[in-house]
Amino acid sequence: MTGTGGARPDPAAVLLVDDHRVFADALAIGVAAQPDLTCAAVAYTAAAARAALAGAAIDAAIDVALVDLDLPDDSGMRLVEEFAARRPVIVLTAHPRLDLARRAAAAGAAGFLAKDAPLPEILAAVRAALAGSAVRSWETDTDVHLTARELEVLSGLGRGRDATRIAADLGISVHTTRDHIRALLAKLGVHSQLDAVVTADRLRLIAVGTAI
Template sequence: MTGSAEPGEGDGRVAERVRVLLVDDEELVRVGLRMILEAQPDIEVVGELRDGGGAAEAARESRADVVLMDIRMPGTDGVRATAEIAREAPGSRVIILTTFDLDEHVIDSLRAGASGFLVKDTPRAELVAAVRVVASGDALLTPSATRRLLAEFVRVAPPAARAPVAGPLTAREQEVLAALARGRSNAEIAADLVVSEHTVKTHVGSILTKLGLRDRVQAVIYAFEQGIAAVPGRRPG
C-alpha cells in the first residue's frame, strides 16, 4: 500500500509518496505540519483546509492516504468530518489532532472511523512515524493507549448501536478480539496463545473482515460495545 516502503527500497524504483491532507483552523498549525512533513522525501502534503466541511470531497479528489484532522474547529468539527471521510472517501485514513489528549471527542472520532490520535505537541519524529504507520494500513493505537482509551470509553461513552456480526467468529478469533480489547500487542497475544505473530495478524485480519471493521481501533471499540471484554473497574454481573 502507498507509503509502506521507504524511498528506493526493493527493486530500485522510487516508492510513491504518502499523500497527506491537513485540516486545521489555525494557519500556524498547518504551516508547521507542512514544514515537518514535506521535509520527508516520502511524504507529500496535497491540500489544506481550515474547516472540516468539504474534507471528504478534498480527501477523495486529492487521493489522500492520510488526513491530519483537528478535532475542534468552527463549522464542521473533526468528529463529523471523520465520519464523512469514512463514508465517502474510505481510502483515506484519519489521524485526529487534539490539544487535550484523550477525551470524549477523541472517542467519538475513533468511533466515527479515525485510525488513531495524536496530541498537538507530539515530537516531530513521532508525527512522521504516525503518518507512515497509518498510511501503511495499520492503526495508530499502542497497547498503553488502548488501555487508556478503554478506561475513558467506559467513563464517558454510552454504548452505540451495532449491526449484527457479518460472520461468526471462531473461538480463537474471539480470544484474539478479547485480547485486543485488553490492550495486548500482537507479540503479547502470540505469546499468550503460543502461536506466531503472523498467525495473530491473520486472525486480526479475519476479525476485521467478518465484522466489517476498518482497523484495530474499530475492533477494540466493537469489543467493548458488545461486552466481549471485561470493562476495567467494573464488576461482572
C-alpha cells in the same frame, strides 16, 4: 500512492485539516521535508477539506488525512467519519481526552494524538496508519517551566532566527545560546528546533509569527 512498472513508490499524499494556521503551516513544512511523504493540501475549515476532495482525481490522490476536531464551520469528528471510509485518518487535537479518543476510534480514526506531540511522533503515526496500524496516544506535557532567558531564546526561534542572530539580539555568546537551545529541547521533550517552536506554540509559551 504507489508507482507502476517497478518504479520507486510515489510519496504518500497527506491532507492537513486544522484551523490553527501557524500549526498547520508548520506541520505542512515538516511533512513536505520527508522523502516518503508529501503535503497534498492544507485546509483551515471543514468546507475547504471537503473541497480538496471534491474531484475524483484529487480524492484518489489523498492517502492519509490529519484532522483537528475543533473546526470553525463543522465538527472534525464528522470529517473523520466521512474520510475514514476511504483512507486512514489521524485525529490531532488540543483536547486529548479519553472520551474523545473513544469517539474518534468509533468514527474510524486510525490514530489519536495530542497536537503538542513532537513532529517525529506525528510522522511515525502517519507512517503507521499508512501501514495499516493503529496509533493512539493521550499523553500531553503541559507542565513546562522555562527560565526568562530560555523564553527569550524560544521567542527568537519562533521568529525564525538562528542561534547567531539570537545571540546578537540578546547580547550573549553563540555558545551560551546553543546551551539554552539544548535545554529547551530537553524540557519540551523534542528533538529539533522546529518541534520546539510547534510544541511551544501549542502550549501558548510563545506566539509564533508575531511582528518583530
